[in-house]
Amino acid sequence: xxxxxxxxxxKEETRCNILDASLKIVKEGGxxxxxxxxIADEIEYTAPIIYEYYSNKGAILLELTRKGFLLLAKQLExxxxxxxxxxxxxxxxxxxxxxxxxxxxELYQVMYGVExxxxxxAKKMPESEIPTDLxxxxxVELMLPHVGTEDEVCIKYYTFWxxxxxxxxxxxxxxxxxDATNHEVLKAAISGIIRSIKG
Amino acid sequence: xxxxxxxxxxKEETRCNILDASLKIVKEGGxxxxxxxxIADEIEYTAPIIYEYYSNKGAILLELTRKGFLLLAKQLExxxxxxxxxxxxxxxxxxxxxxxxxxxxELYQVMYGVExxxxxxAKKMPESEIPTDLxxxxxVELMLPHVGTEDEVCIKYYTFWxxxxxxxxxxxxxxxxxDATNHEVLKAAISGIIRSIKG
DNA sequence: TAAATTATCTAACACTGTTAAGTAAATGAC
DNA sequence: GTCATTTACTTAACAGTGTTAGATAATTTA
Numbered sequence: 001x002x003x004x005x006x007x008x009x010x011k012e013e014t015r016c017n018i019l020d021a022s023l024k025i026v027k028e029g030g031x032x033x034x035x036x037x038x039i040a041d042e043i044e045y046t047a048p049i050i051y052e053y054y055s056n057k058g059a060i061l062l063e064l065t066r067k068g069f070l071l072l073a074k075q076l077e078x079x080x081x082x083x084x085x086x087x088x089x090x091x092x093x094x095x096x097x098x099x100x101x102x103x104x105x106e107l108y109q110v111m112y113g114v115e116x117x118x119x120x121x122a123k124k125m126p127e128s129e130i131p132t133d134l135x136x137x138x139x140v141e142l143m144l145p146h147v148g149t150e151d152e153v154c155i156k157y158y159t160f161w162x163x164x165x166x167x168x169x170x171x172x173x174x175x176x177x178x179d180a181t182n183h184e185v186l187k188a189a190i191s192g193i194i195r196s197i198k199g
Numbered sequence: 200x201x202x203x204x205x206x207x208x209x210k211e212e213t214r215c216n217i218l219d220a221s222l223k224i225v226k227e228g229g230x231x232x233x234x235x236x237x238i239a240d241e242i243e244y245t246a247p248i249i250y251e252y253y254s255n256k257g258a259i260l261l262e263l264t265r266k267g268f269l270l271l272a273k274q275l276e277x278x279x280x281x282x283x284x285x286x287x288x289x290x291x292x293x294x295x296x297x298x299x300x301x302x303x304x305e306l307y308q309v310m311y312g313v314e315x316x317x318x319x320x321a322k323k324m325p326e327s328e329i330p331t332d333l334x335x336x337x338x339v340e341l342m343l344p345h346v347g348t349e350d351e352v353c354i355k356y357y358t359f360w361x362x363x364x365x366x367x368x369x370x371x372x373x374x375x376x377x378d379a380t381n382h383e384v385l386k387a388a389i390s391g392i393i394r395s396i397k398g
Numbered sequence: 399t400a401a402a403t404t405a406t407c408t409a410a411c412a413c414t415g416t417t418a419a420g421t422a423a424a425t426g427a428c
Numbered sequence: 429g430t431c432a433t434t435t436a437c438t439t440a441a442c443a444g445t446g447t448t449a450g451a452t453a454a455t456t457t458a
Contacts, residue, residue, distance in 0.1 A: 158369070160289075172307075192395065
């Protein structure tokens, strides 16, 4: 029967509408703003209907996560296709990764567990700058006798911080790697950056 | 009056107990498990009492964040004090930073917006490995004619991923740096790692 | 002892995710 | 066509969340 097909198509469309509505809500008000009732409002149903399509809220997040990975993969492939040399491809791919993170900020957040909601004021907390300053000072000293500019120190500091914080969050949120690999990555990165400062 | 002092001391103690109770709850059940009523239970009061000490839940998180930064700073200083050469100091400080993140996992999470709760299954999602595989392949190719071992590729992959994901999350959650600095860090890191692969 | 202040709790509001039960609409069989 | 069954959808509820207002008990002050 053709009506069966039509109904199946409508169901599939609603499944898709739920995801679209969710992403819309999140883009407007952040992940905290996402609720089953708001999704229902958006698709003009009541909340329990959503459970006919997704077993719970987590399943919706999971589906968005999946879509995120597929979109990221597509953009990585496109970036790769624009070059022939592996070195150029790799560079382009990581820049594509970077661009994806900010173009699809909300997807990136749910894919890799990056919080933004909580404690907006933590940015302005003076205590948060103490660790920064401590390390900053040592970088300055390491540069001596050359007196590094603000920018030079800043770049080195963020390079350090990024690689270490990145490795930490990857291990906390996603499936990280082995302790041995972690240590190897850390050691090599730190000594590499130190060399790049001294040299 | 001495009783005034005693009361003030008791109040200060309760303020502290609230933080201790919060951290205990979080360590037992993660950040999602933290609620005003559970904190109240723990300190043997009812929920509204907490609002006499902290204006809202966010203020408690903020205070824990502050304590986290101070503890991290202390450990960085201790690590620094163990060495004389700036290079050795820097190395020791970043390793101390690493250790802090896992020893005080819950504090690190709230300090730097690292989620763990949501989507535990996302780790096992096959789609999450597609971007990894795409980049992995290019790293392998870049190593040619030398055929890199699993470990060699893994270390390079995680080095790339860490620095880029780290820079992204720092910019999303904490106060990042300028676009120019970001770009500089990215460019230098990527070409640095590529050089370390080829050389 | 009486009044005023402080400490604490109960009850409520508006939310959240989720489930069970009920109702209306469409579909099936005859 | 009518009747029974299934499907679609809603309302109501439960247990939980952060937060506030108002009532009550305890303590301090006069």
